[in-house]
Amino acid sequence: MESANQTDIVEFLLLGLSDDPEVQSILYGVFLSIYFVTVLGNLLIILAINSDTHLHNPMYSFLSKLSLADICISSSTIPKMVVNIQTQNNSISYTGCLTQAFFVLLFAGLENCLLSAMAYDRYVAICHPLSYTVIMNTSLCGLIILLSLFISIVNALLLSLMVLPLSFCKDIEIPHFFCELAQIIKLSCSNTFINNILIYVAAFLFGGIPLSGIIFSYTQIVSSILRIPSVKGRYKVFSTCGSHLSVVSLFYGTGLGVYISSAVTDSPKKTAEASLMYSVVTQMLNPFIYSLRNKDMKEALRKLISKIAPHI
DSSP: OOEEOGGGOOEEEEOOSOOOHHHHHHHHHHHHHHHHHHHHHHHHHHHHHHHOGGGOSHHHHHHHHHHHHHHHHHHHHHHHHHHHHHHTOOEEEHHHHHHHHHHHHHHHHHHHHHHHHHHHHHHHHHHSGGGHHHHSOHHHHHHHHHHHHHHHHHHHHHHHHTTTTOOEESOOEESSSSOOHHHHHHTBOSOOHHHHHHHHHHHIIIIIHHHHHHHHHHHHHHHHHHTOSOHHHHHHHHHTTHHHHHHHHHHHHHHHHHHHHHHHOOOHHHHHHHHHIIIIIHHHHHHHHHHHHOHHHHHHHHHHHHHHGGGO
């Protein structure tokens, strides 16, 4: 197969989810609606947390950063897909493709770290309540957020820059709706052994380690809750973890689903469809999970909307 150096590659073609014009018109409306709901929902969460002093604590500080990451990861993928459908042009520049892959990796990694940090926050609050304010102080929370961002940037940069030396075959069609790094590497005619190893290492670091931290935290939480004599008391304490557990289950469950689907099927289209869950749907549902299952968030959102409504 004829190959070309990466400097000769002007653009890639994102094949999307369907090439049927009727299906594409439906997808256009669906994804535009999803993007609007995602941005609006997560923006309301951020504004509600910042405007209500009762929510100025580590748990909601992490949540506001998670909502911001949700907005950013959706903004990295959906707008380009919508524009491509509208213009009937599936092309994306070489630089634009690598930039998109970088931002998806960055914000997905950040979301992983923040979910783990939120689990640790719940662990300290339930298992060490008397020391909570001392352990989860402002400095530690700020350090966790900055460290999560730094690690995510380094990981995204390393994986993205490792694509630059690769040569690509003339077949530059990406069977996906965004530039997923693994799909880009599959198009290369170069030896991609190191790239694949790095992807597996990164998947372990940003999947396995945070998930292990979450499992450990909840193991300790469950152990602590079981020592509470009152059933009502157990429920009340565990209910503070309900929203976070739902988000964790959704994020890691869909991510695992994508991994399994890519391992057992040779259909890139099915893998792309599975990727919708962790890169699009999860970000839309997170605000609903936290607003519907959390009494404090409901009250904060009610106050925010009552302030905004008279000015509309």
